[in-house]
Amino acid sequence: MNHHPDLTVGVIQGLGWLYLLLGVANAFWAARSLRRDGYFGQTFEKITGFEHIPKAFVWAGYSALLMMVAFAHLATHSDAADFMIRLPEWFKDSVDMVVANPISYFVFSMTLFILIVLLRNWWVEPTVAWSLLNLSVLFLCLSMTDYDFRQIVGKPDNVPIVAMLYLVAFFTWLYFYKCRENDARLEQGLQPAEKELGESVLVWPDLVYSEMICMLLIAAILILWGVALPAPLEEPASAVKTPNPSKAPWYFLGLQEMLVYFDPWMAGVVLPTVILGGLMAIPYIDFNKVGNGYYVFNKRKFAVITFLFGFLPLWVGMIVLGTFIRGPNWNMFGLYEYWDVHKLEVLNNVNLSDKFWLDFMHQPLPRPDSSAPFLTQLGVILQREWLGLVVIVGYFVAVPPLLALTVFRKFFARMGFLRFMVMANLFLFMFSLPLKMALRWSLNLKYIVAIPEFFFNI
C-alpha cells in the first residue's frame, strides 16, 4: 500500500545541492591527500601495472562521481517517481528491523559505544574519520529519498537534533584525536601538548578578535537558518484534541523514554534529580588529580568512560530514540516505516509480586481489606511485596559494601566512606535504567515493587 506521494522534484534538487557540497568537500580532501598520503605500494603496482599512483586519485575519483550524481539530481525535471538514485528496499528493511525494537536498538547503541572507545586510535585517524563522515552523509542523503524518513527527520524542530548529532560526533572525535597524542606523550613522561602553548598573549587582539569572528559566524548561521527554515506553528491549541504521539520538547525525550520503564515519580522526578545531583557531585567524588587542563584518556579512563556512557548511549541515544523512532502510542517504528496509528504491540507485563505469589507459591496475592485500619492494610501490602522490597533495599544497601570489598577496593581506600557511598549510589541509579530495561525484555517484568495504593511503584 502506498501511503504517500513519493519523491518530488524539489527534494531531488535539494539533494543535488547536498551532493554537490559533498563533492566539493571531497575535492579539497583529495588535494589534502595529495600532499600527505603518498603513493600506492608495490602490491597495487603489481596487480594493476600502474606505477607511482597517488592515493589521492581515489578521493579525486570519488569526488568526481559525487559531482556527477549531483548533476544528475540537479538536471531532473522529468517524472520524480522514476528517479533511480535512492535507497534499496532491502537496506531499509534491515535498518528498520534493527531500529524498531528496543532490544536490538539498545544492543546496537551499546555496541557502537564500545567500539567508539575500543577502536579510538583507529577511527580518529583523519582518513578513517573522513570516510565515516562521508558514509553518514551519504546515508542521510539517500535516506531523504524515503518519504517516511523525510517526514520525521525533516521536521523543522528535528533539524537541530541532526545538527547536534554531527556536533557531538565531531567533538568526540576531536577529544580522542587529542588524547591519542597526549596519551603517548604522558606514556613517555612528557608534558601534554597543551603545555607547549603556555606563553602569554594579550587579550587584545588575540582573544577579542577571535571572539568577534565567532560571533559574526554564529550570527550568520542563525540568520541563514532562520531564512531557510520557518519556525513551526501548528493548529491553535486545543485541550480536547490530543495528538498521538504527544512528545515533550526534544531535549527531554530521554526522560520521557524512561517513562516506559519507570513510573512518573521515578522517571520524571527522582531520576532527573539524581542526574543533576550526580553532575554537581562529580568534582567532589573524582579524586584523580591527573588530567586537569588538558585532554587525556588513559589516565582518567574510569571517569571518562562513565561520563561518555551517560552522555552518548543513554542521553543522546535516548533522545534519538524518542525523536525519530517513537511513534503513535509510543510504539517503536523503523526510520523508513509509516507511522501507523493502528500498529499493535502486545504488552502483558507482570509484577514481581505476581510472579512470586501466582507462579511460585501458587496462591492468590494477599489483598488488603480497604475497610481495615491503615496499619493492617499496610501490613498486608508489605507481605505482598516483601520480595521486591528486599530486592530494592538489597540493591541500594548491600551492593555498595560489596563493591567496596571487591572491584572498587582501591577506590574505597582512597575516597573514604562518604565519597564512596555517594559515588556507589549514583552508579546504582545510573545502572537501574539498563537493568530495568533488561528485566522488562527478558522477564516482561513491570514493577519490582508494585504498591499502586500509595502510587509507589518501582
Place this chain on the structure above:
Amino acid sequence: MSSIIEYIRQSQIWRSVFRHPAPYDRRNRAVVVLTNFFLHLHPVSVKKGGIALSYTWCMGGVTFFLFLVEALTGVLLMFYYRPTLEWAFTDIRALRDVTTLGIMREIHRWGAHAMVITVWLHMYRVFLTGSYKPPREFNWVIGVLLLVLTLLLSFTGYLLPWDQLAIWAITVGSNMARATPFLGHEGPGFQLLNVGGYDLITNASDARFLLLGARTVGEETLNRFYIMHCVAIPIVVSLLIAIHFWRVRKDGGISQPL
C-alpha cells in the same frame, strides 16, 4: 581616509568615550581591556593554549552570545506578543504573515535550540579537559545550575506560541510534577500530608498546580510561563552567568596544564 579616522580618534568625544588612545601599542592594548566595561570581563593577557579554539571549542562563549541573541530577539518578540488565550496564537501567526522582516521568531527559536546544544557541548569539553577539578569545583556546580535554567528557559518558551505542539509538549512535561513524592497528588506518600482526614495535597494544591497555576495547561499557565520565561529565569541566569565568569577569573583563568 585614514587621516579622518585618526582625527575622529583624537577628538574629545572619542576620547571621552574610550578614555585612552587607540590600541596600537602594547600599553594601550592592555589599557583597552582594563578600562572598557565590556572587555574587562577578560584578563589583560592569557595563555595561548587557554584560548586555542581546539581547546575550549569556544562553546562557553557561543552559549553566552546565544543568550544575548535570545535576549535581543526576545525583546523584539515581546513588542508583538500578548500572553492571553485570545491573542497568543494569532500574534505569533501575524508575526509570520504580516510583520516585515518577521524573522526574529525564527532566530529566537533556532537560537534557543542551539543554546541547549552548545551548553551541553560546553559541559562536555569542561568535563573532558578535567576543568572541574580543584580549584574549579564550585564553578562546575554553578554551571550545572545554568544548564538546568537553560533547559527551563527553553521549556517555558515552548508554550508561548500556544499551538498544539506547545500545549501538548508542556502537558506531557508537566504531568511528571503530579507524581512528585509527597507533593504531587499522584505521588508516593502524599497521603501522609493530611490533617484531620483531609488531604493537603490535591490536584488543586500540589506541585503541578504550583507549576501550571491551574489543574490543566490553561491561561494561568500561559501567564505563569510568560513571566518565568521573560523575567524571572533570565534575571537569575544573568546573575549566575556573572558569577560564573567572575569565578572563571578568580579560579585562575581558563584551565591549563600545571
